[in-house]
Amino acid sequence: MAGITIHEFGVLVAASTEAAHIHATDDWRAVPPAVFAWLEAQALRSAEAGESAWLRLTQRRGQRAVQVTSFVGVIRAPDGYQIEVLPKLGKVVEGGDGEARQRLIEMLRCLGGFRHIQTESAQLLARRMPLLEVFIGEFLRSVADIVKRGLRGDYSLRQDNLFALRGKLQMATHLRQNLCRRDRFFAAFDEFSTHRAENRLLHAALRRVLAWTASQAHQQLGRELCFVFADVPASDQPALDFQRVRLDRGMGHYADALAWARLILQDESPLTGAGGYHAPSLLFPMEAVFEAFVAKHLARQLAQPFTLKTQARSFSLVTHRGQDWFRLKPDLLVQASGANRLVLDTKWKLLDGRKATGADKYGLDQGDFYQLHAYGQSYLDCRGDVVLIYPRTDAFSEALPVFGFPKSAGLRLWVLPFCLKDKRLLLPPCGSLDALFAHRDSSLANECDAADAAPQVVALA
Numbered sequence: 001m002a003g004i005t006i007h008e009f010g011v012l013v014a015a016s017t018e019a020a021h022i023h024a025t026d027d028w029r030a031v032p033p034a035v036f037a038w039l040e041a042q043a044l045r046s047a048e049a050g051e052s053a054w055l056r057l058t059q060r061r062g063q064r065a066v067q068v069t070s071f072v073g074v075i076r077a078p079d080g081y082q083i084e085v086l087p088k089l090g091k092v093v094e095g096g097d098g099e100a101r102q103r104l105i106e107m108l109r110c111l112g113g114f115r116h117i118q119t120e121s122a123q124l125l126a127r128r129m130p131l132l133e134v135f136i137g138e139f140l141r142s143v144a145d146i147v148k149r150g151l152r153g154d155y156s157l158r159q160d161n162l163f164a165l166r167g168k169l170q171m172a173t174h175l176r177q178n179l180c181r182r183d184r185f186f187a188a189f190d191e192f193s194t195h196r197a198e199n200r201l202l203h204a205a206l207r208r209v210l211a212w213t214a215s216q217a218h219q220q221l222g223r224e225l226c227f228v229f230a231d232v233p234a235s236d237q238p239a240l241d242f243q244r245v246r247l248d249r250g251m252g253h254y255a256d257a258l259a260w261a262r263l264i265l266q267d268e269s270p271l272t273g274a275g276g277y278h279a280p281s282l283l284f285p286m287e288a289v290f291e292a293f294v295a296k297h298l299a300r301q302l303a304q305p306f307t308l309k310t311q312a313r314s315f316s317l318v319t320h321r322g323q324d325w326f327r328l329k330p331d332l333l334v335q336a337s338g339a340n341r342l343v344l345d346t347k348w349k350l351l352d353g354r355k356a357t358g359a360d361k362y363g364l365d366q367g368d369f370y371q372l373h374a375y376g377q378s379y380l381d382c383r384g385d386v387v388l389i390y391p392r393t394d395a396f397s398e399a400l401p402v403f404g405f406p407k408s409a410g411l412r413l414w415v416l417p418f419c420l421k422d423k424r425l426l427l428p429p430c431g432s433l434d435a436l437f438a439h440r441d442s443s444l445a446n447e448c449d450a451a452d453a454a455p456q457v458v459a460l461a
Contacts, residue, residue, distance in 0.1 A: 373386075
């Protein structure tokens with residue numbers, strides 16, 4: 001199946017003789033004209049609907065173009081053409097795209113709906129397969145696990161005109177239909193069958209991924225699993241069947257597969273570009289993914305008795321006519337005994353610690369400093385530390401020198417790297433924040449890694 005790989009903020013143009021000079025190093029990619037026309041339509045539709053801009057219209061060298069934004073994942077056009085969008089980290093880390101896929105998979109597990117990803121198997125696939133194939137492989141693995149344990153059945157009420165009495169005779173209907181047929185009995189009875197909502201949904205999802213996958217191994221496994229579900233009709237009303245799902249006693253092992261089926265059949269990701277085109281696109285906002293990843297692992301790094309709170313909203317920027325306007329919502333807040341001790345905000349942006357002079361200023365955004373200053377005033381009363389967290393790279397591998405606010409002498413701002421590989425925040429060497437964080441020794445690292453590898457069950461509503 002045809003497709004390409006690009007990174008965040010990559011540019012796509014329609015393939016033509018004019019685009020022949022575009023090189024891969026430019027992070028430009030040419031796609032078939034029909035695919036480009038579909039992408040343009042998607043960008044216009046999301047703009048008109050006021051949705052999150054996962055694509056935007058632009059121009060490059062006099063050509064119409066579309067640019068992906070800070071969303072990563074898989075875009076699949078109606079004709080099956082796939083565009084894999086990887087984190088921009090893949091351009092600057094050793095290991096390239098394979099490493100970027102692995103990091104993304106680890107980070108996705110911190111989003112509530114993706115805790116069912118089994119990290120080890122997914123990482124192995126990510127080295128040699130696009131993300132969509134990794135997701136398909138994870139779904140097939142979860143269905144195969146159900147098949148090994150046996151499909152669960154259920155009793156359902158049926159009515160039929162039988163040759164032998166079974167269950168309860170429906171007298172009125174029996175007399176109406178069988179007045180002249182004494183060899184028949186119209187009865188209502190309970191029948192045990194695997195024809196239940198959960199199995200119908202899995203069968204429908206299997207059929208859909210068979211149309212998506214280009215992997216021979218996935219095709220073979222998908223056909224084998226479809227054969228097991230041959231006696232179960234595929235769901236033709238997924239939304240209704242999802243309402244009928246019951247993960248009661250003995251059905252817990254269905255949770256992972258049904259979470260994938262929901263994603264496959266209803267395109268339920270943080271963002272989907274499907275619209276009315278029935279073209280599945282699984283895209284994830286990297287800001288949210290990075291924030292969830294940092295929150296999960298930073299909580300483990302804190303010393304006792306400090307706790308981590310996410311999305312605090314205790315204060316607002318202004319009051320107007322007795323109302324609070326413009327809520328101040330830092331991503332992370334460290335507390336102890338109910339008192340605020342540290343305010344942190346995550347930013348998915350690549351900094352360069354070597355560019356401190358001129359207009360570069362490490363690549364920092366002035367607006368983020370205004371934001372953190374407002375957080376420090378409200379949550380810390382202008383006394384203490386506020387932190388901006390960015391992903392660690394070779395160009396930004398240690399804390400920047402502390403920033404001071406001239407009019408708020410008691411408030412300091414730190415810019416710190418978060419190591420995605422080691423899953424920890426790198427603290428300033430001066431030790432100013434050490435009291436809040438526990439030393440991460442090898443035993444803690446092993447404990448965290450073991451917790452990451454353990455499968456978690458997601459309860460579906």
